[in-house]
Amino acid sequence: MKKILLLGGPVFQKPVIERAKSMGLYVGVADISKQAPAAPLADEFFQGSIRDYEAMLAIAREFKPDAIASGACDTSVVTVARLCEELGLPGNSVDAALNSTDKLRMIKCFAQEGVAHPAFAVAKKAELDVFVPPFPYPIITKPTDSAGGRGVNLVSSPETLLSALQTASAAGVSGDVLVEECMSGPEVSVEIIISDGVPHVLQVTDKLTSGAPNFFEIGHVQPTSLSCEQRKAISDVASSAVLAVGLKNSVAHAEVMLTSEGPKMVELGARLGGGWITSHLIWNSVTGIDMVETMIKVALGEKVHDFNFSNSGIYVATKFLPAREGVLSGLNGIESAKDSEGVIHVEVHGTVGQRYSKAVDDSARFASVVANGKTKEEALSNCDRALSLIEVQMG
Known part of the structure; x- marks a missing residue:
């Protein structure tokens, strides 16, 4: 029986474990908490920080997996890439993983490869109190290395800038803060499978957020209600973005803003989307492909060539x-x-x-x-x- 080790046990990892088991795999899960929502579904559970490479390497050597994956967990993307490289397993390169998790590296990749993105600057941890944005307010502040909307704030004036920078800094690991121009327009996510360097957009998802100042997610809908022309433009930008960060055989969850100047990248993750997007939503809105199953096959090193999928009409x-x-x-x-x-x-x-x-x-x-x-x-x-x-x- 083949084994897969998933790093991270958040609630949205549950469908990944269930699908892996339905494929006949033996599933191990590692998480810092024994109370991780997905832990009870695993065949074996290992407690440890998924950011701790040495601890995860010891677990992987003990478990002897045929595949290691992040599934729907952003925090483990870099650790997974390093483990796969060390153990000779299929996976993203470490550079691509870093480019897909560090928001400053990511946006620099977009700039280098000509992918549309917002104007940006970085506020270093030691210089938060003297940082001055190089573009007009309102602006967005976010940690360079966090996920799940943590530490994100809309800043409308200099009076609230330092507080927002400190909040973003505390929510990250490095303490550095990415500062971006505030884009406006509909925000969507794009669910992508990259196979042999070719991106395949499975679905564009309309995103519902809380609005200013934190913009956390309150819902999603598939398929998008945007026009075919707008969907094509968004898909093109997202496809260019995943290639810009170096993804070749991977899944990706990209977030795009449709501005008055056209679609611009917000950010992306080299993993499945959470919020039931790549499980329950795609399972019902798309026919001809299962994104979770495909992610698992890619992690096992299987080549995926059949991309004959379409909207289900639901x-x-x-x-x-x-x-x-x-x-x-x-x-x-x-x-x-x-x-x-x-x-x-x-x-x-x-x-x-x-x-x-x-x-x-x-x-x-x-x-x-x-x-x-x-x-x-x-x-x-x-x-x-x-x-x-x-x-x-x-x-």
Whole structure:
């Protein structure tokens, strides 16, 4: 029996584990927490930080996997690439992994290869208090090396700049902050498989965010409601972006803003999209290919040549129930939500007894719902109806 080791056990890793098992694989999962949401589904669980290369190397040598993958976890992309290189397994190059996770390296790749992107500058950790943006307000501040919307802020004036820079710096590892011009327009994600250096865009996803100042995700819909011409332009930019960072045999989740000047890259990840995008949404909105299964095949070194896929004609949406401040004492109505019209999946993210702050990024959610419909509006309405049946109790 072949083995796959997944680094990271977040909730969106669950469908990856389930699909790997359905393919006859023995699945190991490594995560810093024994309480990682996906841990109970693994055949073997290993506790350790997925940022700790030496610890993960020791685990990999013990487990002896045929493939190592990040799945839907951004934090482990570089560690996975280094392990694959050391152990002679298929995977992204370390350079491509670094380019796909360090936002400063990423945007420099875009600039070098002529991929449309926002104007940018970097505020070094030691110089936050003297940094002056080289372009007009409003601006966006974000950590150079974090994910999930952590530390992202819209800054409208010099008076709030230092606070935003400090927030972004604290949310990253290096402490450096990427500062970008604030783009405006519809934001979408693009789900891509790169095979032998050729990008294949499976789907463009409409993205719903909380808006300023943090822009964390509150939902997604597939397929996009943008025109065919706009979808083509977005797909072209995203395809150029994944090649610019050096991805050759990989999956990718790219985020693009459709500005008045055309589509521009926000950022990308060399991994599956979270938020049920590359599992439940693509499983229902696209026929002819399974993105999760394909990611696993690529990780095993299998060549994928059949890209005969198309829209299914079904609209699929997911919406999240963001956390609010206080101690979560209960979530009632989950079964009613599951039985609601059009609902495909309901997931509980909140932990009863845990204290939460008001949501400011993608990490703080109480629940999520996936639902389908004949139109985008119907799919979203079905999500909203199901979420309305969930009663949040705060202590």
